[in-house]
Amino acid sequence: MTKRFDAIVIGAGQAGPSLAVRLAQAGRQVAVVERHLVGGTCVNTGCMPTKTLVASARAAHVARRAVDYGVRLSGPIEVDMRAVKARAEGVSRKARIGNENWLEATSGVTLLRGHARFEDAQTIRVGDERLSAPLVFLNVGGRAVVPDMPGVRDVVVMTHTDMVALDELPRHLVVIGGSYIGLEFAQMYRRFGAEVTVVERGPRLVSREDEDVSDAIRGLLEGEGIVVRTDADCIGFAPHVDGTKVRLSCAQGAPEIIASHVLMAVGRRPNTDDLGLATVGIETDKHGYIPVGDDLQTIVPGVFALGDCNGRGAFTHTSYNDYEIVAANLLDGERRRVSDRVPAYALYTDPPLGRVGMTEREARASGRRILIATRPMARVGRAVEKGETAGFMKAVVDADTQRIMGAAILGVEGDEAIHGLLLAMNADLSYTTVQRAVPIHPTVSELIPTLLGDLRPAT
Incomplete structure (x- = not known):
C-alpha cells in the first residue's frame, strides 16, 4: 500500500523542517523522513555544539587574561572537559527536541524514521513503506571526508x-x-x-x-x-x-x-550516495552534489535539492535561505533565485573572521577597476577598550559603479560588524551611502564608514 502526500521532505536539517511546516500551514499534507537525528549537522554535530565549545574555550582564555583587565583570580584556571562536553550536548539536545516537538505538533506533518530511496520520481520507499507525492525535497546534508591517506x-x-x-x-x-x-x-x-x-x-x-x-x-x-x-x-x-x-x-x-x-x-561530502538518484535520472557531479537550477529544482520536475547536498552553499544560513526561496516561489507567487544571494560566512576563531562577497584576489581577477581600503583593529576604539586588537578590516569596491564587491573583518565582533556591508550589498547601495551613515559609538561597525573613506585605487 502506498501512502499519498502532497510533498515529501527527505532530511530534517536546517531547510527541511521549516519547509515542511510552511507547506503544512498552507494546507498540504507533508511527510518528513529522517534516518538519523532531527536538526541535521548544525544542531547535532556542527554549529550549535561547536560554538558552545568555542564559548567555553573563550571563557578559559579570558580567565587566564583576567589580570590584564585588573581582575585577580586565585589559583590556576582549570577546565572540566566532562562539564564542557555536557554543556555542548545539552544545547544540542534541547534544540533537537525542540525541532522534533515542532514537527510532531504541526497538523499536516508526518515525521517518519528511516532511510529513504527513490523508486520513481514521485515514489519513495522507507523500509517497508511506500510514500508518494508530486513534490520531493532533498535536504540530506553531508558528512566529513576521511581520505585514503597512507596508514x-x-x-x-x-x-x-x-x-x-x-x-x-x-x-x-x-x-x-x-x-x-x-x-x-x-x-x-x-x-x-x-x-x-x-x-x-x-x-x-x-x-x-x-x-x-x-x-x-x-x-x-x-x-x-x-x-x-x-x-x-x-x-x-x-x-x-x-x-x-x-x-x-x-x-x-x-x-x-x-x-x-x-x-x-x-572537507565534507554530501549524503547523496544511497538515495537511488540514478533511478530517476539524477546524476551528481564529481563531488557528489546534485545539480540544481536557480529555483533549486533538479533536472527532474518536482524534485528539489536544498542545503549542503546541492553545492550552492554549505552553511546553515544558505540552507535556510534555500527553504525561503522554494517556499516563496511555490506558495507566494514570487520568482526568487539562488543566484541573487550575496555570499557571506564567518570563521569562528577568536577573533572571528566575517566575510562577504569577493576576496581582493577575486576582485582583481574580475578585470574591473577596484578601490581597496584596510584598517587595523588596533585603530578601532572598541577593540582597544576590550583589549582585543588582533586583525584588520578590508573593503573592495568597484571604482566605476561605486558598489561594494566584498569585505573581510578579522577582529573582535567581525562576524556581527560584517552584516552592515552585507545589507548594503543586498540593497545595491553605493559605498558613499554607507560612508555617510552615522553609526553608534563605541562599536566595531562605526569604523566601516571610516574604512570606506580610506578607499584608494588598487596598485
Missing part, C-alpha cells in the same frame, strides 16, 4: 562528529587540514589546555581567503602556542605506543610528530 586505516582518526562528543583533554591534538572547521577546533582545544599542531597540505591556511587574511589568522593562532605546519605534501599515519605517529614532508620542521588524538578536517 589512515591503521590508526584512530576522529572527525568533527567525534570531537564534539569528546570528554577528555588530548595531550597532543594534531589537526589535519588548515581550514575553517580544523582551525576552530585547533584554537578551542589549545585554550582548553592541549598541545595542538595544525597540518596543512597547501602553502597557507584557509587558502580560500586572501594572503593577508591567511597570514593574520596564522599569526594569531601561533601567538596562542599552536604549531602550524604547511606544505605537508606527504601525510601518513602509523600506530605508536603514545597514540599515532603522523608523518610529514614539510619545507622545515620535524619529519614526524606523535599525536594522542588526530582530527581529520579536510
Whole structure:
C-alpha cells in the first residue's frame, strides 16, 4: 500500500523542517523522513555544539587574561572537559527536541524514521513503506571526508562528529587540514589546555581567503602556542605506543610528530550516495552534489535539492535561505533565485573572521577597476577598550559603479560588524551611502564608514 502526500521532505536539517511546516500551514499534507537525528549537522554535530565549545574555550582564555583587565583570580584556571562536553550536548539536545516537538505538533506533518530511496520520481520507499507525492525535497546534508591517506586505516582518526562528543583533554591534538572547521577546533582545544599542531597540505591556511587574511589568522593562532605546519605534501599515519605517529614532508620542521588524538578536517561530502538518484535520472557531479537550477529544482520536475547536498552553499544560513526561496516561489507567487544571494560566512576563531562577497584576489581577477581600503583593529576604539586588537578590516569596491564587491573583518565582533556591508550589498547601495551613515559609538561597525573613506585605487 502506498501512502499519498502532497510533498515529501527527505532530511530534517536546517531547510527541511521549516519547509515542511510552511507547506503544512498552507494546507498540504507533508511527510518528513529522517534516518538519523532531527536538526541535521548544525544542531547535532556542527554549529550549535561547536560554538558552545568555542564559548567555553573563550571563557578559559579570558580567565587566564583576567589580570590584564585588573581582575585577580586565585589559583590556576582549570577546565572540566566532562562539564564542557555536557554543556555542548545539552544545547544540542534541547534544540533537537525542540525541532522534533515542532514537527510532531504541526497538523499536516508526518515525521517518519528511516532511510529513504527513490523508486520513481514521485515514489519513495522507507523500509517497508511506500510514500508518494508530486513534490520531493532533498535536504540530506553531508558528512566529513576521511581520505585514503597512507596508514589512515591503521590508526584512530576522529572527525568533527567525534570531537564534539569528546570528554577528555588530548595531550597532543594534531589537526589535519588548515581550514575553517580544523582551525576552530585547533584554537578551542589549545585554550582548553592541549598541545595542538595544525597540518596543512597547501602553502597557507584557509587558502580560500586572501594572503593577508591567511597570514593574520596564522599569526594569531601561533601567538596562542599552536604549531602550524604547511606544505605537508606527504601525510601518513602509523600506530605508536603514545597514540599515532603522523608523518610529514614539510619545507622545515620535524619529519614526524606523535599525536594522542588526530582530527581529520579536510572537507565534507554530501549524503547523496544511497538515495537511488540514478533511478530517476539524477546524476551528481564529481563531488557528489546534485545539480540544481536557480529555483533549486533538479533536472527532474518536482524534485528539489536544498542545503549542503546541492553545492550552492554549505552553511546553515544558505540552507535556510534555500527553504525561503522554494517556499516563496511555490506558495507566494514570487520568482526568487539562488543566484541573487550575496555570499557571506564567518570563521569562528577568536577573533572571528566575517566575510562577504569577493576576496581582493577575486576582485582583481574580475578585470574591473577596484578601490581597496584596510584598517587595523588596533585603530578601532572598541577593540582597544576590550583589549582585543588582533586583525584588520578590508573593503573592495568597484571604482566605476561605486558598489561594494566584498569585505573581510578579522577582529573582535567581525562576524556581527560584517552584516552592515552585507545589507548594503543586498540593497545595491553605493559605498558613499554607507560612508555617510552615522553609526553608534563605541562599536566595531562605526569604523566601516571610516574604512570606506580610506578607499584608494588598487596598485
